[in-house]
Amino acid sequence: MTDRKSGILLHITSLPGNEGMGTLGENASRVVDFLVETGLKIWQILPLGSVGFGNSPYQSYSAFAGNPLLIDLKLLVKDKFLDDSELSKIPSFSKSKVEFEKIARWKYPLLRKAFNTFKKIVYENFHAEYNSFLSEHSWWLNDYAFFMAAKNHFGEIVWNEWDDEIKFRNNSALQKLGEELTEEIDFQKFLQFIFFRQWFALKEYANKNGVEIIGDVPLYVSTDSADIWTNTDIFLLDENLKPTEVGGVPPDYFSETGQLWGNPVFNWQRLKERNYDWWTARLHFNLKMFNQVRIDHFRGLESFWSIPANEKTAINGKWVPAFGYELLAKMKEQTGELYFIAEDLGLITPEVDKLRDDFNLPGMKVLQFAFSTDSAHKDLPHNYSENFAVYSGTHDNDTTLGWLKTVKGDERKLVIKYLGGRNKKALRKAIELALSSVTKTAIIPMQDILELGSKSRMNIPGTSTGNWGWRFYWRQIKRRQKRFLKELTEKYNR
Numbered sequence: 001m002t003d004r005k006s007g008i009l010l011h012i013t014s015l016p017g018n019e020g021m022g023t024l025g026e027n028a029s030r031v032v033d034f035l036v037e038t039g040l041k042i043w044q045i046l047p048l049g050s051v052g053f054g055n056s057p058y059q060s061y062s063a064f065a066g067n068p069l070l071i072d073l074k075l076l077v078k079d080k081f082l083d084d085s086e087l088s089k090i091p092s093f094s095k096s097k098v099e100f101e102k103i104a105r106w107k108y109p110l111l112r113k114a115f116n117t118f119k120k121i122v123y124e125n126f127h128a129e130y131n132s133f134l135s136e137h138s139w140w141l142n143d144y145a146f147f148m149a150a151k152n153h154f155g156e157i158v159w160n161e162w163d164d165e166i167k168f169r170n171n172s173a174l175q176k177l178g179e180e181l182t183e184e185i186d187f188q189k190f191l192q193f194i195f196f197r198q199w200f201a202l203k204e205y206a207n208k209n210g211v212e213i214i215g216d217v218p219l220y221v222s223t224d225s226a227d228i229w230t231n232t233d234i235f236l237l238d239e240n241l242k243p244t245e246v247g248g249v250p251p252d253y254f255s256e257t258g259q260l261w262g263n264p265v266f267n268w269q270r271l272k273e274r275n276y277d278w279w280t281a282r283l284h285f286n287l288k289m290f291n292q293v294r295i296d297h298f299r300g301l302e303s304f305w306s307i308p309a310n311e312k313t314a315i316n317g318k319w320v321p322a323f324g325y326e327l328l329a330k331m332k333e334q335t336g337e338l339y340f341i342a343e344d345l346g347l348i349t350p351e352v353d354k355l356r357d358d359f360n361l362p363g364m365k366v367l368q369f370a371f372s373t374d375s376a377h378k379d380l381p382h383n384y385s386e387n388f389a390v391y392s393g394t395h396d397n398d399t400t401l402g403w404l405k406t407v408k409g410d411e412r413k414l415v416i417k418y419l420g421g422r423n424k425k426a427l428r429k430a431i432e433l434a435l436s437s438v439t440k441t442a443i444i445p446m447q448d449i450l451e452l453g454s455k456s457r458m459n460i461p462g463t464s465t466g467n468w469g470w471r472f473y474w475r476q477i478k479r480r481q482k483r484f485l486k487e488l489t490e491k492y493n494r
Helices: 026-038 073-078 100-153 171-180 182-208 226-230 268-273 277-289 324-335 350-358 400-404 409-419 424-436 479-491
Strands: 005-009 042-044 212-217 245-249 259-264 292-295 303-308 318-321 340-342 363-366 388-391 441-445
Touching: 005 026, 005 212, 026 042, 026 182, 026 479, 042 441, 073 100, 100 171, 100 182, 100 226, 100 277, 171 182, 182 212, 212 277, 277 292, 277 324, 324 350, 340 363, 400 424, 409 424, 424 441, 424 479
Parallel strands: 005 042, 005 441, 042 212, 212 292, 292 340, 363 388, 388 441
Antiparallel strands: 245 259, 245 303, 303 318
């Protein structure tokens, strides 16, 4: 990505549609059409993994598998996996908020019907494609499908509380349970086949229309994931396979006790001994799925805040070196060029900057962080250099309009000085500031394009419930907003 480009930040779950949440179907293609119409060339999304408690896309059951709830049922009707009549009684879902549990209760029985039809009727039509998928993805899919089937078998408890012989992966016990759970394992594989079939059709449509998709890779993986169950040696775990050290960030301006994420941290020495195979496989996988990939919490590839697992806050952690340079060097050796964006927000040291710059990775600038000091602030657009992606805000920020209404003191004065106020006109000025900057890439969250307030924010960091549910509907997009975007992309050569 060398040209000047701009785009939107909008997760798939936030799309309109009558299935209760966004899917990979018609409305996703319509987002591509919207981008083409307004001259925008990038669609950035959040991680696509299957999620558990809290519905966070950053806490997934797998670093590879897709979320079955994103499967579009209309496309299943089109491919004759479902009958049209199956969709005649769709429950009444909120248009503005994703009701994850309600959707799952309604959708999974239909996905099982599709699976049964696939086995009995449709399989022959997809025989070669399905077997090719199973063969290509067996290196992660077999373990993931077993993991999800076993979770169901053990009543959804965390894998390190399963029966010992399964928890510790005793071969004969795995084979015996695998035979018992064959049907459920096959169902999980089918879901992934459909998910990736629909995903790559959407990606192809986007790319064909000149739209590139930026994906997102969380640094850590969830404790309750197939990745840790099948790779216990590359994480710091005790003899019962429970984390001894967990990730987070230390106390800072935003939190007196820091952030305690609870994800197991990596055993970088063991990763090195394994030649970084799990990490490189993960990055290659994502580079195939997306045109470019944002690495979340990039600073954790240089050094990470390691907290004893029995701590209640992130205060008593310590910085531990990571071997990210060796990992990225290996990726560069294998791919030639690294299509990554470094999420380098927060407490960033010169060493982290060096790691980013040594591999010529674009970093991130967030406009909402730019007004806390004076005109020399590194996040003000006139101080940027070219190799960055600028955002008006991210999924973890308030919407820009919500933020504008809450700024106080000297920050408020500087906001007014640069943006002329704290209203929708100031919001539009902020968007223009981002697009007019020298950065190669400018990304605006959809909420800011729609000029929405705090009720529409995606996530409040440090809270475990009530997040990730925001949705928009097409009527919210006004002609003047489309015209505004089109004019800006032309005016600033994006």
